Amino acid sequence: MAILLTGNLDAEDYADWRRHLLAHLPAGETLVLATEDYDPEAVEIALVANPPHGTVARHPNLRFIQSLWAGVDKLLSDPTLPRHLPIARLIDPSMTQAMVECALAAVMLLHRQLPAYAAQQARGEWRQLAQPLTAQRPVGVLGLGELGSAVARTLAGLGFPVSGWSRSPRAVAGVNCLSGADGMRTLLEGAEILVNLVPLTPDTEGLLCRATFERMPRGAGLVNLARGGHLVEADLLAALDSGRIGHAVLDVFRQEPLPAGHPFWHNPRITVLPHVAAYSEPSTAARIALENVAAFRAGRTPDALVDPGRGY
Incomplete structure (x- = not known):
C-alpha cells in the first residue's frame, strides 16, 4: 500500500516535497505523486496540500489524511471529502x-x-x-x-x-x-x-x-x-x-x-503581504508529517487530529 502526495503544488514544489519525504520515508513505505501514474486503490495514506475538490474521494482504500498545511479549511470545504477518515493538521515549530x-x-x-x-x-x-x-x-x-x-x-x-x-x-x-x-x-x-x-x-x-x-x-x-x-x-x-x-x-x-x-x-x-507570514517548509515539515503517519500505522493517536465539527 502507498502514501500519496497531492495538492495545489507546481512541479518544483512536488520535486522538493518528494526529495524531503524520501529522506524520512519509513522502511517498507512507498511514496507516489498525484502527477504520476499510480493505482488509486493502492493508496492508504494521503499527504495533502489543499488538493482540488474530489481528489481525496478517488481513493477507496484511504485510511488517514495528513495535511501539509496548518489550516484545513479548504480541505474541509470539499463536499466529497470522506467524513469518516481521521485528518491531522501539521504542527511544525x-x-x-x-x-x-x-x-x-x-x-x-x-x-x-x-x-x-x-x-x-x-x-x-x-x-x-x-x-x-x-x-x-x-x-x-x-x-x-x-x-x-x-x-x-x-x-x-x-x-x-x-x-x-x-x-x-x-x-x-x-x-x-x-x-x-x-x-x-x-x-x-x-x-x-x-x-x-x-x-x-x-x-x-x-x-x-x-x-x-x-x-x-x-x-x-x-x-x-x-x-x-x-x-x-x-x-x-x-x-x-x-x-x-x-x-x-x-x-x-x-x-x-x-x-x-x-x-x-x-x-x-x-x-x-503576499501570504508569506508562515508556510510549510518541506525540509522540516516532511519529517513531522511522516512521524504522524508512523504513529497512525502503529495504532497510536496522531498529533493534531482535526475535529470536523469545529473545523480545525
Whole structure:
C-alpha cells in the first residue's frame, strides 16, 4: 500500500516535497505523486496540500489524511471529502517561529508608527510623533491555538499588555485569556492593535467586519495573518476612510494572488503581504508529517487530529 502526495503544488514544489519525504520515508513505505501514474486503490495514506475538490474521494482504500498545511479549511470545504477518515493538521515549530516573527514585525510596524513616518517622508516632512511604551499599547490576539499562543506569549514578553481570545477557555502564561461572546467584547474594546489568528470556520467567516471595528478604540491597528475569509473588505475600507481603523497589515485575501486593480494595492493605510507570514517548509515539515503517519500505522493517536465539527 502507498502514501500519496497531492495538492495545489507546481512541479518544483512536488520535486522538493518528494526529495524531503524520501529522506524520512519509513522502511517498507512507498511514496507516489498525484502527477504520476499510480493505482488509486493502492493508496492508504494521503499527504495533502489543499488538493482540488474530489481528489481525496478517488481513493477507496484511504485510511488517514495528513495535511501539509496548518489550516484545513479548504480541505474541509470539499463536499466529497470522506467524513469518516481521521485528518491531522501539521504542527511544525519552524512554522510557528515564522508566524511569531511576522506578527511581531507587523505589531511593531504599527506600534512604532512606521506607516505615518513613511507618509511624512513622502511629503518631505520632519516631525517626531509621541511614542507610547509597549506597556501603554494593549494588544489583542484572536485565536490561542499553537500559533496564536506563541504570538501572544512573545508580545507579552516584550511588555505589551496582551489579551487573547479563544472559543473555549485557555491558559497562556502572561496573557489575559478570554473566551465566549463577553470575552470577545472585552478584548476588542481594549485592543489598540488586533492580531487575527483564528481558524476559518462558518462561525468566524466575516469576523473582521464593521461591528468588530466599531468596538475597537478609534485609530486601532489591524493585523490579519489567518485567512482572507475572515475579513469583510468593504467594511475595512470604510473603517480606514473614517479613521476607525488607523492602518491594516494584511497577509491573506479572499482571492489570491490579490487581483491587479484591487483597492488594497494603493491604499496608503494598508500594508499588503503576499501570504508569506508562515508556510510549510518541506525540509522540516516532511519529517513531522511522516512521524504522524508512523504513529497512525502503529495504532497510536496522531498529533493534531482535526475535529470536523469545529473545523480545525
